[in-house]
Amino acid sequence: MTRFVLRRIATMAPILLAISFAVFWAANRIAKPGYDIAINPRVSPAARAAYLESLGLNEPLPLRYLRWLGDFVTGDLGTSLVRNGSDVWPIVRTALANTLVLVGTAVVLSLALGIAVGTVSAVRRNTFADYAMATFSFAGISIPVFWLGLMLQLFFGLYLANWLGVTPPLLPTAGLYSPGRQGFDLVDRIRHLALPTMTLSLQLIAVYSRYMRASLLDVMTSDHIRVARGKGLAERTVVIRHGVRNALIPVTTQAAVDIGQLVGGLIVTELVFQYPGMGRLFVDAMTGGDYPMLLATTMIIAAAVITMNLAADLFYGVLDPRIRRGSG
Amino acid sequence: MAAAEALSAERPAALAWRRFARRRVALVSLAILVGVVLVTVGAELLAPYPQGRTHATDVLANPSRDYLLGTDTLGRDTLSQLLYAGRVTLAVGVSVALLATFGGTLIGMVAGYVGGSVDSVLMRLTDTLLALPALMVVMMGARMLGDSIFDVVLVLSLLGWMAVARIIRGKVLSLREMEFVASARAMGAGTWRVMFRHLLPNLVGEIAVAVSLATAAAILTESVLSFLGFGVSQVDTPTWGNMLGGNEGFMTVAPWLVIPPGMAIAVTVLCVNFVGDGLRDALDVRGDGHSRSSRRLSSRGASTGLRR
Numbered sequence: 001m002t003r004f005v006l007r008r009i010a011t012m013a014p015i016l017l018a019i020s021f022a023v024f025w026a027a028n029r030i031a032k033p034g035y036d037i038a039i040n041p042r043v044s045p046a047a048r049a050a051y052l053e054s055l056g057l058n059e060p061l062p063l064r065y066l067r068w069l070g071d072f073v074t075g076d077l078g079t080s081l082v083r084n085g086s087d088v089w090p091i092v093r094t095a096l097a098n099t100l101v102l103v104g105t106a107v108v109l110s111l112a113l114g115i116a117v118g119t120v121s122a123v124r125r126n127t128f129a130d131y132a133m134a135t136f137s138f139a140g141i142s143i144p145v146f147w148l149g150l151m152l153q154l155f156f157g158l159y160l161a162n163w164l165g166v167t168p169p170l171l172p173t174a175g176l177y178s179p180g181r182q183g184f185d186l187v188d189r190i191r192h193l194a195l196p197t198m199t200l201s202l203q204l205i206a207v208y209s210r211y212m213r214a215s216l217l218d219v220m221t222s223d224h225i226r227v228a229r230g231k232g233l234a235e236r237t238v239v240i241r242h243g244v245r246n247a248l249i250p251v252t253t254q255a256a257v258d259i260g261q262l263v264g265g266l267i268v269t270e271l272v273f274q275y276p277g278m279g280r281l282f283v284d285a286m287t288g289g290d291y292p293m294l295l296a297t298t299m300i301i302a303a304a305v306i307t308m309n310l311a312a313d314l315f316y317g318v319l320d321p322r323i324r325r326g327s328g
Numbered sequence: 329m330a331a332a333e334a335l336s337a338e339r340p341a342a343l344a345w346r347r348f349a350r351r352r353v354a355l356v357s358l359a360i361l362v363g364v365v366l367v368t369v370g371a372e373l374l375a376p377y378p379q380g381r382t383h384a385t386d387v388l389a390n391p392s393r394d395y396l397l398g399t400d401t402l403g404r405d406t407l408s409q410l411l412y413a414g415r416v417t418l419a420v421g422v423s424v425a426l427l428a429t430f431g432g433t434l435i436g437m438v439a440g441y442v443g444g445s446v447d448s449v450l451m452r453l454t455d456t457l458l459a460l461p462a463l464m465v466v467m468m469g470a471r472m473l474g475d476s477i478f479d480v481v482l483v484l485s486l487l488g489w490m491a492v493a494r495i496i497r498g499k500v501l502s503l504r505e506m507e508f509v510a511s512a513r514a515m516g517a518g519t520w521r522v523m524f525r526h527l528l529p530n531l532v533g534e535i536a537v538a539v540s541l542a543t544a545a546a547i548l549t550e551s552v553l554s555f556l557g558f559g560v561s562q563v564d565t566p567t568w569g570n571m572l573g574g575n576e577g578f579m580t581v582a583p584w585l586v587i588p589p590g591m592a593i594a595v596t597v598l599c600v601n602f603v604g605d606g607l608r609d610a611l612d613v614r615g616d617g618h619s620r621s622s623r624r625l626s627s628r629g630a631s632t633g634l635r636r
Contacts, residue, residue: 146572151590
């Protein structure tokens with residue numbers, strides 16, 4: 001077991017390193033640090049060279065990469081070029097926390113609903129209920145997330161509010177808190193989470209319920225289920241105690257992978273609902289040419305994704321010994 | 329020779345069609361898709377106004393008899409734009425799907441058949457790319473290249489082949505142990521000949537399903553990219569995605585600008601997914617790779633991933 005864990009971590013390290021170089025290279029291509037100075041005709045060549053040297057931009061890319069990597073690993077993420085030169089890390093930390101709150105809420109909610117829907121579909125397979133849920137899942141993976149977000153904003157922010165004659169609308173359509181609010185207010189925060197969570201959850205529920213259905217159908221053909229039935233247990237007990245519990249493994253593993261993916265994948269939802277998270281920070285940094293911020297956000301998102309993939313793999317190995325002994 | 333081939337190829341195709349046609353949802357979806365393709369390809373004939381024609385006196389006009397779906401901020405007829413945009417969106421989706429499936433099939437076949445260190449390197453690359461936050465990588469790639477249709481197709485294809493490669497590799501791994509491969513090699517067939525003459529025909533089902541699922545994914549990704557302003561430029565080339573992105577701010581006063589393009593994307597993608605699912609059943613393709621961990625990765629790549 002220890003060997004399995006170590007081997008997994010050992011294969012991840014070079015990948016992470018390769019990705020960090022790719023990120024560094026790409027960020028340089030996109031944000032072009034020092035480009036505005038280099039093309040400014042009113043800056044003398046000497047001043048330009050001095051400026052580039054003060055930022056360390058006169059050195060070759062590999063050398064700058066190594067220097068950046070050293071700073072990054074020791075926790076120095078540099079200062080933002082756009083936000084009045086404030087430190088990158090506190091900004092990233094706040095955004096990361098906001099994103100994790102949204103991701104956590106959406107994944108936990110979708111997991112619960114997806115497991116329930118998938119179980120019912122599997123137990124009642126090939127009935128009308130199963131087909132209805134399958135259709136719902138297909139719709140869930142086919143509707144563009146940003147459009148769903150816009151439609152929810154229109155419906156809750158405009159039509160429902162007009163119809164009920166209430167201002168402000170039942171659910172806020174943007175931001176993290178109501179304007180002008182001071183301090184922490186749980187109810188207000190939850191109300192602001194409602195629409196983004198709904199937007200994310202539709203797709204997640206669609207995916208998880210399909211996984212759960214397939215996984216449960218797979219488990220229900222195995223020997224231990226026949227034994228449980230043979231013992232004369234009620235079908236309900238067989239399904240829940242012996243079936244669902246084993247079928248949960250792939251679904252929950254998938255959820256772990258999703259948490260990692262979603263840290264960087266919330267871009268669309270965060271932009272539509274103006275939710276101050278990592279995705280929005282990433283887009284702002286990219287469009288604004290904020291090079292240190294772009295490096296920090298991409299690298300942290302990539303690290304989060306890879307760590308969660310690793311965690312899911314390990315989790316899988318712990319639960320299923322066959323994986324451990326397999327090709328790995 | 330050709331006739332004999334056609335005859336032997338006819339039978340499984342007819343069987344597949346019969347099994348496909350049994351599924352009413354798949355059949356209806358196919359009909360809708362054919363309709364969408366015809367309507368968008370025939371945009372010149374069907375659209376009430378030419379592409380990009382502005383009406384300075386009818387800016388943000390309500391839907392009326394003149395403008396069935398209203399007009400946008402430049403007074404362009406939404407219905408006409410929708411038809412022309414659909415052509416671009418579909419073309420991008422299909423080209424990306426074909427290119428990505430081609431690349432994925434090639435890489436999957438080489439990895440699965442050649443094996444050894446070639447396999448390890450290719451699969452390590454595949455897993456690394458699959459493990460990255462997909463939308464972020466696509467956005468950075470699009471930012472580095474540009475906003476022409478060609479750039480967007482290139483980025484999406486370069487980052488869309490991995491799921492296909494895994495599925496094809498899994499199938500090839502089991503095919504290469506079969507007798508017909510051994511007999512072909514005994515008769516002196518080289519690596520490439522075995523791959524293209526003997527393995528490829530057995531992968532037709534997988535490839536067909538992969539193309540359809542990749543089309544759905546590509547349409548969605550393109551629309552997200554264009555919506556965010558990183559995809560096809562909205563200046564002269566309308567797509568369903570950039571129609572939404574450009575008009576998002578006028579949503580409350582002119583909902584006819586955002587509801588139709590989104591509906592068009594949703595319906596098209598839904599139909600493509602249903603057709604893909606029908607193909608999967610008709611061609612008896614399992615939707616996943618061979619091992620547990622690859623099943624997890626490949627099915628996520630094919631179905632979700634990019635669009636949040």
